[in-house]
Amino acid sequence: MASKLSKLTLCLSLAAALTACDSQSPEQKVEALRAAAAEHIAAGKYQSAVIELKNALQVRPDTAEVRHQLGNLYLKLGDPVSALKELERASALGLDTPEVIMGRARAHLLLQDNAAVLDLVKAPAADAPLPEDAAPGPYAMRARALVGDGQLDAAVDLALKVLRIEDHPDARLALAVVAAQRGNTQNMMAQAHTVLDLRPDDLQALWLLALGQVRSNDKPAARATLERMRTQLWWPVKADLLTVSLALDAGDREYAWKVLDRLEKTAAQNPDAQLYIAIAALEREQYEKARMTAETLLGRYPNVPRAVFVAGAANLELGNYVLARDYLERFVRTAPDDARAAGMLARAEAAAKRMVAARDNVATDPEAQSEQFVDAQPDPTERQVATIADDDFEAGGLQEPEAPDAEDLRARVAEILAMVKRQEFDAARTAVEELKAQMPDDATPRELEALVMWGAGARAEAVAAMTALQKETPASVARTTNLSQMQRAMDAPEAALETIQRARAAGAEDLRLHREAARAYAMLNDAQGAFEEFRGALALDPDNLRIRAVIARYHLQQGDPQAVLDIMETAPAAAADDPELVRLQAQANLNLGRREETIALLRHLTEIQPEDPVAYQQIGELLLGMGRPAEAVAPLKTARLLSDEALAPSLRLGRALLESGETAAVGALIDELKTAHAEDPRVLVLIGNYALSVEQDVDAAEQAFRQAFERDPSEARLTDLVALMTRVGRFDDAIDAIETWRAAHSTGLSTEATLGELYIANGDAPAAVEVYQGLVARAPETVAYRNNLAWLLKEQGQLEGAQEHVTAALDRAPDNANVLDTAGMIALARGDLSTAVKRLAEAAAAAPENAEIQLNYAEALLSAKNGGTAREILAGMDRARVPERLHPRLDALSARSADPQ
Numbered sequence: 001m002a003s004k005l006s007k008l009t010l011c012l013s014l015a016a017a018l019t020a021c022d023s024q025s026p027e028q029k030v031e032a033l034r035a036a037a038a039e040h041i042a043a044g045k046y047q048s049a050v051i052e053l054k055n056a057l058q059v060r061p062d063t064a065e066v067r068h069q070l071g072n073l074y075l076k077l078g079d080p081v082s083a084l085k086e087l088e089r090a091s092a093l094g095l096d097t098p099e100v101i102m103g104r105a106r107a108h109l110l111l112q113d114n115a116a117v118l119d120l121v122k123a124p125a126a127d128a129p130l131p132e133d134a135a136p137g138p139y140a141m142r143a144r145a146l147v148g149d150g151q152l153d154a155a156v157d158l159a160l161k162v163l164r165i166e167d168h169p170d171a172r173l174a175l176a177v178v179a180a181q182r183g184n185t186q187n188m189m190a191q192a193h194t195v196l197d198l199r200p201d202d203l204q205a206l207w208l209l210a211l212g213q214v215r216s217n218d219k220p221a222a223r224a225t226l227e228r229m230r231t232q233l234w235w236p237v238k239a240d241l242l243t244v245s246l247a248l249d250a251g252d253r254e255y256a257w258k259v260l261d262r263l264e265k266t267a268a269q270n271p272d273a274q275l276y277i278a279i280a281a282l283e284r285e286q287y288e289k290a291r292m293t294a295e296t297l298l299g300r301y302p303n304v305p306r307a308v309f310v311a312g313a314a315n316l317e318l319g320n321y322v323l324a325r326d327y328l329e330r331f332v333r334t335a336p337d338d339a340r341a342a343g344m345l346a347r348a349e350a351a352a353k354r355m356v357a358a359r360d361n362v363a364t365d366p367e368a369q370s371e372q373f374v375d376a377q378p379d380p381t382e383r384q385v386a387t388i389a390d391d392d393f394e395a396g397g398l399q400e401p402e403a404p405d406a407e408d409l410r411a412r413v414a415e416i417l418a419m420v421k422r423q424e425f426d427a428a429r430t431a432v433e434e435l436k437a438q439m440p441d442d443a444t445p446r447e448l449e450a451l452v453m454w455g456a457g458a459r460a461e462a463v464a465a466m467t468a469l470q471k472e473t474p475a476s477v478a479r480t481t482n483l484s485q486m487q488r489a490m491d492a493p494e495a496a497l498e499t500i501q502r503a504r505a506a507g508a509e510d511l512r513l514h515r516e517a518a519r520a521y522a523m524l525n526d527a528q529g530a531f532e533e534f535r536g537a538l539a540l541d542p543d544n545l546r547i548r549a550v551i552a553r554y555h556l557q558q559g560d561p562q563a564v565l566d567i568m569e570t571a572p573a574a575a576a577d578d579p580e581l582v583r584l585q586a587q588a589n590l591n592l593g594r595r596e597e598t599i600a601l602l603r604h605l606t607e608i609q610p611e612d613p614v615a616y617q618q619i620g621e622l623l624l625g626m627g628r629p630a631e632a633v634a635p636l637k638t639a640r641l642l643s644d645e646a647l648a649p650s651l652r653l654g655r656a657l658l659e660s661g662e663t664a665a666v667g668a669l670i671d672e673l674k675t676a677h678a679e680d681p682r683v684l685v686l687i688g689n690y691a692l693s694v695e696q697d698v699d700a701a702e703q704a705f706r707q708a709f710e711r712d713p714s715e716a717r718l719t720d721l722v723a724l725m726t727r728v729g730r731f732d733d734a735i736d737a738i739e740t741w742r743a744a745h746s747t748g749l750s751t752e753a754t755l756g757e758l759y760i761a762n763g764d765a766p767a768a769v770e771v772y773q774g775l776v777a778r779a780p781e782t783v784a785y786r787n788n789l790a791w792l793l794k795e796q797g798q799l800e801g802a803q804e805h806v807t808a809a810l811d812r813a814p815d816n817a818n819v820l821d822t823a824g825m826i827a828l829a830r831g832d833l834s835t836a837v838k839r840l841a842e843a844a845a846a847a848p849e850n851a852e853i854q855l856n857y858a859e860a861l862l863s864a865k866n867g868g869t870a871r872e873i874l875a876g877m878d879r880a881r882v883p884e885r886l887h888p889r890l891d892a893l894s895a896r897s898a899d900p901q
Contacts, residue, residue, distance in 0.1 A: 054070070054800075057800075058800050064089075076233060084108065101141075105138060121141060136165045188208055220250075277293050332345055429452055447466070451482070476508070556584065585601050602615045602622075613641075624655060681708035735758050739755075823839045836863070
């Protein structure tokens, strides 16, 4: 693997250094390493300091002072889990000083474990001051934990006791948070300022100060305070979120998106971050990304209006008009005065060829009212829907009238409903009274009366009347649906679910009841409850494609693409030509890594919707990613012709033409793009790639990439420039470019990983280790970062640290050949031959074409005195297929295997 370039010579300098240190005692080595760590900390090289302290612990694992120092350093780096581990070890080794207790308490607070702090620091004597010789710090931390535990009065009492001994910043923080919770903004800000006088970079004090400045409407000052937070080694996600919000409020969208780019790389699962990411993607015209992000968020939190809007707007731009209509209808009901959303809804309905009530965008067809479902109403009377002026209400129909002259009655009911819609409430009341006189024992007039009350604004009275009626006739699906919708509109989803349960207990079972229950669960953010209702609906109507699509989307949002394919196995034949279901199957296959199946489904989608550019573009992008640019050209040309926004498919087409060697065509395309988009940085990148690949003009390529970076100083453009430098072997320049960017910006994980590999290629193993330490701290679940760090540490002789990281990698990817290879070579370096042979055998079986892994396996076998198997492996390797740089090692191992074992 590319990241294992360090296998060649990375440990040479370290070996020399260790030889020079052989004359030192263990204590002297530990002190020297602690001193080196202190120098790194003073220079701001914190990851290097971590490495020095870990090296010291390899020499003397029982050195409590080193564990204390390392724990405090982890706290500074925002890693409370590792900090707590080291500080608890320090305590177990006998170093149980107030400073160690403070550190442990601080780690627990960062982990929001207030109970652990209260258990660690016992309460002082009640109704008495603290002893003058008491260490105030632990008690100050207890005061903060009391605040987190909701014991505000006790927290204030203890904090004041601490302040009588020492003006301690953590006691002030406790008071500041109490003031914040009690709405005393001025006191909160005063306490935060005092904390910052005592501890200038305290993150919580800065946060409280920014919060107070926002509450005081001093937003420029709040932005400055947040920027101060964001210059620390780490800062909480909420600081970035508030920064984005304030930047948007100030109209500084460019800066907001810049901050958001970092959030997307570091906190993409945070629901607030997801909402902003979706909004940014929509504004940047990244519609597929906006759709997926918004729908993923809605899968977890269904009742987020702005996410509903983004999902609707993105689906509209993608041509998913039915979905767009459904989402936008939901949003318009919560924001009826939003003209932009209303306009989008009208577009969606027109495109879907729906019947539209132009005055208020409320459809009169009950099928248009259903959110993913098609109403299955058994009787024409129940299909009469009261779509009154309030957009929050969608009536479920009226129970079948009991009068003999049903046709005449239906006409009178329709006229009363029309009066309500026209807001002619007095006339509607008169008509209802006449109907009641004519039908004193029939429930229909009472139901109409409740609907008139609702339309006239007497909502509580309407709900009371409809509740009484529904309790009399609980099996009526229409009345149950009407009452449930009223209760949801009154923000009472629990009551709606109780209403539906009464109907079900009376034997009612209907598609509309599942729809209503699903909507109520959605209001409660209970995605699982809504999903179960969808499943119940599908059991009632297995041929309903819209319900099946809802369930499929849910499975995708829950990260279970195989379930999407399973549910399609039982779908009716019509599902094969349903655009939405085909698109969902394509996404599921893509998530499972089945790219050929994905392309086949997308090609079928182009047959169903030949005018939709999205599927063509996705086919082209997939083929490009699979290294088949010549095949990508045709679908990308079609996408370009069909798309209203032709630049994005044009750029992808340019890449396909370039990679497939159609130089004349890409040159003509570039000339065309220069005319229309001369200043667009993405066009400049295409120009640069053309100059490099076709004209072999490195200088012209670099000029184009630099111009792109000047126009769009983003990490994406930096990556283009660095890739050019790396391609022509200018590793130092590439490193300098990234380091310069790092000095002024937060960097994404991919850029950090590139930097780590550049340091490896440049022979700077310590710098590479520092970068990968940072990557693991930011993304501990990423196997590649753990594995590469483990390999680097092994090459430097730091076997304990290497073993820690490769074990974590194996936990997450036990069958990964590269991880198994690293684990085997670490075991070999530790002298554990049986584990080395076992792991490398598994790696060799998983990657039979990887020559380096096969050689590693042979080396382990030779070390374990199993020359026969080693000879078989070496003899079976085709020298022509072994990379030339490995030939000397192949020859050496072959010669070694020839010796009698």
